[in-house]
Amino acid sequence: MLGSIPLLIIPFILYNIGITGVIGEVGGTPWREELFSFQMMSGGVFTMTLGDALIVLALVLLFVEVIKSTRAARASILDHLLSTFVFIAFLVEFLLVKDAAHSVFFTLMVIALVDVLAGFSVSLRAAERDVSIEG
Template identity: 45%
Template structure:
């Protein structure tokens, strides 16, 4: 079973490793060029691939939030902490001051909001109201 560690720490770590090891990295550099049936050429950049990876990880985070357990509260609190640390990094670290990091930050915020929303909704379904017998 997955531990109550936010999975979005993986893209954050990857971003930091790439950004700090290769400071002159061009996020708009093409990774692949795909020929479409229409004849158009789809250029996939490093930034787009990274954001797509973040969205895939977000999908698994949302799946994790549908479980109700004592660990889900810890997971939500760690997600808030991860968002806060990432926001501070975005504001204070020059390597993180770009659109790629801002979109990853938006994904983290969506994770926090969705995690609480889904947990509250699942908890409401589990709550049964018994009419007063008096």
């Protein structure tokens, strides 16, 4: 049952914690806060912001979600349904919440959409291989 919980709910929750003021100021955007930076051999400076780190986390979790969608179990149907609900939550919040009108949140929402589309596509492709028609 725990394997059906969509992992992309984690960045959704973390973003909402950030806009409520637990990270940074209330109503502020902590996503531009620098986590670290270092000098590259090329002479450039690499900087990682909190928003960048949240997107990287979401991409790693997307990879895990795609791997989970290759299971041929009944739980995968529940997993796809819950992933769809997470995307709908992202979409509704993006449209209705002022602090969600941010490029980091939009990118997270697109990652959730890719999760839904990839999950259904992988499952349908796997189902095609399981069905054999004899004529």
